[in-house]
Amino acid sequence: MCPPKPDGGDLPGLRNWADTGHVRELADLWNVDPAVIPHWGPATHAGQILRYAEEGSLGLLWIMASDPAATMPGLDRVLGREDLFVVVQDPYLTETARLADVVLPAAAWGERTGTVTGADRTVHLCEKAVEPPGEARTDLAILLDYARRMDLRDRDGRPLVHWTDAESAFEAWKACTRGRPCDHTGITYERLRAGGIQWPCVPSSSHGAERLYAGGRFATSPGHCQTFGADLATGAEYGEERYRTGDPGGRAFLHAADFEPSPEVADDEHPLVLTTRRALRRFPAHLARLGDAVPEPCLEVHPGDAAELGVEDGDLVRVESPLGVLEAVARLSGVRPGAVVLLLDGQGEAVTRAAEELTLTAWDAVSRRPLRTAVAVRLVKAGRRGDASLEEGLCGAAARLGRGVTVRPEVTAAAGGGEAPERYEEV
Secondary structure, eight states, X not given: OOOOOTTSOOBTTTBOTTOHHHHHHHHHHHTOOGGGSOOSSSOOOHHHHHHHHHHTOOSEEEEESOOGGGTSTTHHHHHTOTTOEEEEEESSOOHHHHTOSEEEEBOOTTSXXXXXXXXXXXXXXXXXXXXXXXXXXXXXXXXXXXXXXXXXXXXXXXXXXXXXXXXXXXXXXXXXXXXXXXXXXXXXXXXXXXXXXXXXXXXXXXXXXXXXXXXXXXXXXXXXXXXXXBOTTTOOBOOHHHHHHTOOTTOOOOOOXXXXXXXXXXXXXXXXXXXXXXXXXXXXXXXXXXXXXXXXXXXXXXXXXXXXXXXXXXXXXXXXXXXXXXXXXXXXXXXXXTEEEEEOTTOOHHXXXXXXXXXXXXXXXXXXXXXXXXXXXXXXXXXXXXXXHHHHHHHHHHHHHHTTXXXXXXXXXXXXXXXXXXXXXXX
C-alpha cells in the first residue's frame, strides 16, 4: 500500500478528498453513492480521535497493530472510560490490549500472506511460513468477517467486499490505483515472486519506475494532485479555488515557513527546558522486562545551572513540570545553559513513559505530531551520591512507575492515592 500521511491517510490511490472528481472515481469503481465515501473534511488524525474519545464523542474505538497506551501519556484514563467500547486487534497482549473490552488476536509477520512496501516504493510479497497460533487470524480475515457480518452492499445489492484472500484483495487495490501516481496495475503476485517491484508500474512496463518525477514533471496539476495544500503555520486547508488559480502546471512547490518557537517557554517557576536524547547505539527498552541490567536514568545538566541549584555530578534530582515528576541522576555535561537532557538509552518503558508524562498532550497543527520534544521544568535536589536515600529513591521511583502508575498528580489521586487499579497493573 502507499505510505500514509501523518494526519491519518487519504482516499485510496493517493486521491484528494476535496476533489469531487476523485470521489466519483471511487464511487464508480465500488458502485456506491458518492455520499457514502467520507470526503467532508480532511482525515481525522490519531491525536484528534483520542481527544474525541476523551470528550465522550466516540462510543467505539477499534485499534489495530498499534500500542498507543505505551507511548501516549494519560491514555489509560481515556481507554478506561465506561462509555467507550475498546477493541484491540494485535498479535500481542500489549498495554493497550490490557485496557480493551475485546481483544482480537491477529496473525504476526510470517503467519500471513501479503505485500509490504518499502520507503523506496518497492513492493515485496511475503508468503505465509507458518500457521498462526491458537485462535489468531490474519487482519484481512478479521476485516472480511466484519464486512460479512455488517452485510455491506453496493448500489445493486451485491456484496461490497467481493475479495476473499490476500491476492484478490491486492487485485482490488490495484484497481484503485489505476491512473494514479502510485499505479500498481502492472504488479502481480506472480511477478512479485521473482523479486520486488517499484511503483508506479503499469502492465506495459517490464519493471517499475526507479525514479519519480523524471523530466521535472510532478503530480501537482489540478485533478491529479493529492491535496490542495494547507497553511504551514495553522494547517488550514487552502481549497480547490485557490489551488486552481495558481495552477502549478506540473511543477513542484517550494514552501517557505517562518520559524515558530516552541509553546514550551521557560519562566520563573520552571526555568529550564527538558528534552530527551538517545545515542546512536540503541539499547532495547524491553530488556527491563526481561530482567537484564538497566542503567539508572541520567539527566545531563550544564555545570553553571547545577552550581546555582547546588547540584553535583551524581546527585539525585527531581524533574518537575506542571504535569508530572521524574527522578534521575544528574550528570554535568556540555549541554547549553538553560537546557537539561534526559538520556533514554537502555531505559525501560517506566522511565520512557514518565518522561512523556512531563510533556503536553497537544500536537502540531500541520504535521499532526505530538508536541513532546521540549517541556519547561524545574530541578529539585533530592539526594547525594552515596546517600542511602539515593538508591532508595531510584528503586522507589522504578517500583512506582513499573506498575504502570502515571506520575501525574490528578491521575494518581483518581487511582486511589498512588496505587493503580488492578486493571492497569503490569503482568
